[in-house]
Amino acid sequence: MATERMSFDDLPPAVLVGVQSHAGEILRTEMVIQGYNSQIAARISTADGSFFIKGLRADHGRVWTQHREAEVNPYLRGIAPALLWQVEDAGWVLLGFEALDGHHADYSAGSPDLPKVADLLCRLGEVPCPPIELRHAEQRLAAYAAKPTDVAHFAGDSLLHTDLNNENVLVNGPAYLVDWAWASKGAAWLDAAHWVVWLMAAGKQEPRSAEEWAARVPAWRTAAPEAVTAFALATANLWEEIAGVDPDPWTATVFDASRRWAEYRKAG
Ligand SMILES: Nc1ncnc2c1ncn2[C@@H]1O[C@H](COP(=O)(O)OP(=O)(O)OP(=O)(O)O)[C@@H](O)[C@H]1O
Numbered sequence: 001m002a003t004e005r006m007s008f009d010d011l012p013p014a015v016l017v018g019v020q021s022h023a024g025e026i027l028r029t030e031m032v033i034q035g036y037n038s039q040i041a042a043r044i045s046t047a048d049g050s051f052f053i054k055g056l057r058a059d060h061g062r063v064w065t066q067h068r069e070a071e072v073n074p075y076l077r078g079i080a081p082a083l084l085w086q087v088e089d090a091g092w093v094l095l096g097f098e099a100l101d102g103h104h105a106d107y108s109a110g111s112p113d114l115p116k117v118a119d120l121l122c123r124l125g126e127v128p129c130p131p132i133e134l135r136h137a138e139q140r141l142a143a144y145a146a147k148p149t150d151v152a153h154f155a156g157d158s159l160l161h162t163d164l165n166n167e168n169v170l171v172n173g174p175a176y177l178v179d180w181a182w183a184s185k186g187a188a189w190l191d192a193a194h195w196v197v198w199l200m201a202a203g204k205q206e207p208r209s210a211e212e213w214a215a216r217v218p219a220w221r222t223a224a225p226e227a228v229t230a231f232a233l234a235t236a237n238l239w240e241e242i243a244g245v246d247p248d249p250w251t252a253t254v255f256d257a258s259r260r261w262a263e264y265r266k267a268g
């Protein structure tokens with residue numbers, strides 16, 4: 001479910017003072033509308049530059065995702081915007097990133113962004129899994145697997161982003177991946193598989209062309225066909241559950257894409 005977003009300017013004065021101690025005097029703030037999970041998502045301009053800030057109340061049930069993003073960020077140079085500072089004060093946890101310009105990746109067929117996203121996933125595949133606490137892909141998918149033995153396909157030692165929504169990919173020259181809240185550890189090919197679902201949902205691509213893009217990522221080629229099918233089935237089950245409780249039309253679109261992919265895999 002979406003978390004209600006509030007204006008940066010309505011943060012407690014102590015938090016704003018904390019931000020200014022890192023970022024300089026705030027000249028302009030702009031609420032970012034994309035994304036659902038942060039109570040605060042804003043771009044600010046100061047005398048020192050531009051910053052992207054996301055934040056949750058310290059007592060929010062998902063505040064651990066902010067800490068996870070902070071922990072993983074130093075390992076993602078060239079892949080994610082750098083985390084520059086954090087403010088934890090007056091009941092808030094805020095992360096201050098370098099602000100990226102550019103646009104959200106266009107996942108539709110023929111988009112010039114597609115090779116850039118493939119390149120981004122290739123580069124991510126070369127990042128060693130950092131020695132920090134991460135979610136485990138096989139545990140996250142366990143409740144959705146079509147059969148219990150499928151879960152073993154998803155285990156592995158690779159660092160994964162797991163939310164390849166096109167609004168989490170900013171293209172500014174190369175492509176960058178934001179929103180590492182759900183960073184996980186698992187089989188190397190899983191991010192390419194997540195990309196397939198979003199290429200279909202956000203880019204309206206057919207399963208075959210979406211898989212052709214995924215195949216540009218070396219890790220995809222390490223996946224056994226039955227492992228990919230197991231993932232497609234589990235993902236369709238996961239999105240069916242989300243679409244059942246979340247009225248946002250987007251969830252229905254992603255469920256439909258994942259269901260069509262699962263059917264394509266079963267037929268093949
Ligand atoms: N460093 C950055 N520079 C500029 N814009 C950014 C940056 N990081 C994120 N954004 C923009 O802000 C949006 C929301 O950020 P992000 O996805 O990290 O937060 P979120 O609200 O938790 O999102 P979600 O609901 O997808 O989990 C992104 O879709 C992107 O458009």
Ligand SMILES: [Mg+2]
Nearest residue numbers: 035167168179
């Ligand atoms: Mg996001």
